[in-house]
Amino acid sequence: MAIPTHIFGGDTVEFTINALYQSPEYTIKCVIRGPSSLDIDAQSSGGEHVFVLTAAQTATLAPGLYQCFIYAQGENTRHHLASAQITIAANPATTAAGHDPRTHAQKVLAAIEALLEGRAAHDAEQYAINGISLTKMNILELLKWRDKYRIEINNEQRLAASGASRLSGRIITRFV
Numbered sequence: 540m541a542i543p544t545h546i547f548g549g550d551t552v553e554f555t556i557n558a559l560y561q562s563p564e565y566t567i568k569c570v571i572r573g574p575s576s577l578d579i580d581a582q583s584s585g586g587e588h589v590f591v592l593t594a595a596q597t598a599t600l601a602p603g604l605y606q607c608f609i610y611a612q613g614e615n616t617r618h619h620l621a622s623a624q625i626t627i628a629a630n631p632a633t634t635a636a637g638h639d640p641r642t643h644a645q646k647v648l649a650a651i652e653a654l655l656e657g658r659a660a661h662d663a664e665q666y667a668i669n670g671i672s673l674t675k676m677n678i679l680e681l682l683k684w685r686d687k688y689r690i691e692i693n694n695e696q697r698l699a700a701s702g703a704s705r706l707s708g709r710i711i712t713r714f715v
Contacts (some may be wrong), residue, residue: 542623545699548628549633554590555589556587559609567588568611569607569634570608574605575601604626606633607624607625648685655678655682
């Protein structure tokens with residue numbers, strides 16, 4: 540199993556890395572850095588190294604974007620094995636009422652579409668009050684941004700539906 544790219548706070552997560560580095564000479568480690576941090580060591584099982592993030596550990600991670608870095612640590616050496624970006628989502632069991640689950644792109648698209656609907660009737664692109672002038676985006680610019688955010692949302696949904704990650708498959712490395 541590959542490094543997961545999306546984790547809900549409070550979930551237990553397990554993933555396996557295959558590496559040629561074996562204990563006791565090497566310890567396979569995972570460091571997760573972002574709005575919070577977490578360090579865990581893998582448990583070796585044959586040629587595989589299993590990482591288990593407990594529910595209590597993921598519950599301590601603030602929602603946001605993280606970098607996961609996996610490496611083999613020897614006495615005087617360190618070898619990079621894998622890395623990936625991970626999104627930590629808020630713990631649904633502890634999320635307060637009124638939480639807006641939309642992504643940034645979904646929120647921006649809704650705002651752009653509301654602007655376009657409001658402008659359909661009447662609107663001035665430029666105006667001045669007491670010597671202060673304001674220039675708004677024109678409709679063509681708003682349409683361009685609307686299309687950009689529609690594509691971004693479509694990509695987010697496709698990635699979520701596929702369960703795909705940016706890093707998948709077996710990871711085998713050897714440094715000599």
